Amino acid sequence: MNKTSFVQNLVLATVCALLTPAYAQTPQPKAAPKPAQTDWAAALQMSEAQRANFPLPLIGELETIKAAALSDDYAYRQLAHLTENIGPRPSGSPQAKAAAEYVAAEMRKLGLEVQMEEVKVPHWVRGAETGELVEYPGQVPGAAQKIVLTALGNSTSTPGEGITADLVVVNNFDELKALGRDGVAGKIVLYNELFDKQKAAAGMAFVSYGDSVRYRGAGPKAAADLGAVGALIRSVGSADFRLPHTGYSTPAGIPAGAVAAEDAELMAHLAAQGKVRMRLTLTPQKLPDTTGYNVIADVKGSEHPEQVVVVSGHLDSWDLGTGAIDDGAGVVVAMEAAEILEKLHLRPKRTLRVIAWMDEETGGAGSKAYSQDHASEFANHVAAIESDAGAAHPLGFDVRMSPQAVELLRPALGVLQSFGANAVQPSPYPPGADIAAMSEAGVPALGVLQDGRTYFHYHHSAADTLDKVVPGELRENAAAMAVMGYALASMKDPLPR
Ligand SMILES: [Zn+2]
Secondary structure (H helix, E strand, O other): OOHHHHHHHHHHHHHHHHOOHHHHHOOOOOOOOOOOOOOHHHHHOOOHHHHHHOOHHHHHHHHHHHHHHOOOOHHHHHHHHHHHHHOOOOOOOHHHHHHHHHHHHHHHHOOOEEEEEEEEEEEEEOOOEEEEEEEOOOOOOOOOEEEOEEEOEOOOOOOOOOEEEEEEEEOOHHHHHHHHHHHHOOOEEEEOOOOOHHHHHOOOHHHHHHHHHHHHHHHHHHHHHOOOOEEEEEOOOOOOOOOOOOOEOOOOOOOEEEEOHHHHHHHHHHHHHOOOEEEEEEOOEEEEEEEEEEEEEEEOOOOEEEEEEEEEEEOOOOOOOOOHHHHHHHHHHHHHHHHHHHHHOOOOOEEEEEEEEOOOOOOOHHHHHHHHHOHHHHHHEEEEEEOOOOOOOEEEEEEEOOHHHHHHOHHHHHHHHHHOOOEEEEOOOOOOOOOHHHHHOOOOEEEEEEOOOOHHHHOOOOOOOHHHOOHHHHHHHHHHHHHHHHHHHHOOOOOOO
């Protein structure tokens, strides 16, 4: 195509995009979102392959989707219902089941084809949880020091009256190993590994998390292997409000908990001065596995319905808060990606599949079941997106795909540039736990990359609640998900692998 005819097409296409008849006839409850001005200069700089995959009418549709998402409160309303009306949604709980039924009903309301796919999920429930130091250097007779703590997932139970044992504090696995069985057996171990708040504040929160979360995952088992009777970790979190943060821990056969960072400091200081004894009461229960559901809702593709683009988040949450940032937000922005298309009467070429995953937090039963049941379709899974890093302002995407695929997506990223969600961060790892199996099978994978500076203030704590979600930022996340999902589902060729 020569330049003159390209410019003519561009003008025509822009006009067409502005006058898409279905959209023009759609009854609009509020002021119709205005398509933003197409960036002609950027459009003219597209490569041949980009231009072929993102013809101007498609760019116009993406701009329209973005504008609609940036003025839509659908995702926020859904999040309010999931977190406040339904509440915490731990795997195996009645709330998790109710949430799955709710999401399925909402997707049916939009006219999507909905399946609730059964998954066998674990069911662990929290009990009493208290801790106190009952003996320590300088103790005032009769006094005790309260320790703020919470049980970790998979913790076993102490007797109702708790256990009382000597405390041993280590900073890392090497120190635990150096103590050996003689130094650990019969004791309660505290891992006082610091969450690196500076890194988090500088935008590297997931690096801090990765460093610390190893102790939550493997610490209790390592302590149990040396004969410990209980294991505690310093909470994996970045706030200073004496909040304990729960999370998954490998079954260790002993009571396991997380103490607030402030209490970990206290325990470490006192243990450095002399003998410390602690009473620990944790009475969670592991109930029989039960049935959960992945909700799978399809906007069927108009040309290649068998080709699938997944937009997703996980519906289960921890029990302390109401799972607003982790990960109600991810589910509702995926739901909104479908809602926007229905509202605008836009039909993608490929199937846009909304998935609300079950059991990300306690073992990933939902994603495992999906990858078993749908493995034969993965060759036709064109791409998968998950949002599971909160609801703060989106910066772009973590991606695990070929550089050629990233290049081809530039025009879609260009649409997101106006609100800063166009960054691409290549990742050697799957950019989402629930889409990991797909990513390992070669499906191009994207994770919405949010500003993570405050995410670990609240993550897995009682403070993960709706008020932490800024409506305008949630809209930006919905726009990022909807634009990228529709782009992947409507570009000319499936994304190269
Ligand atoms: Zn999550």
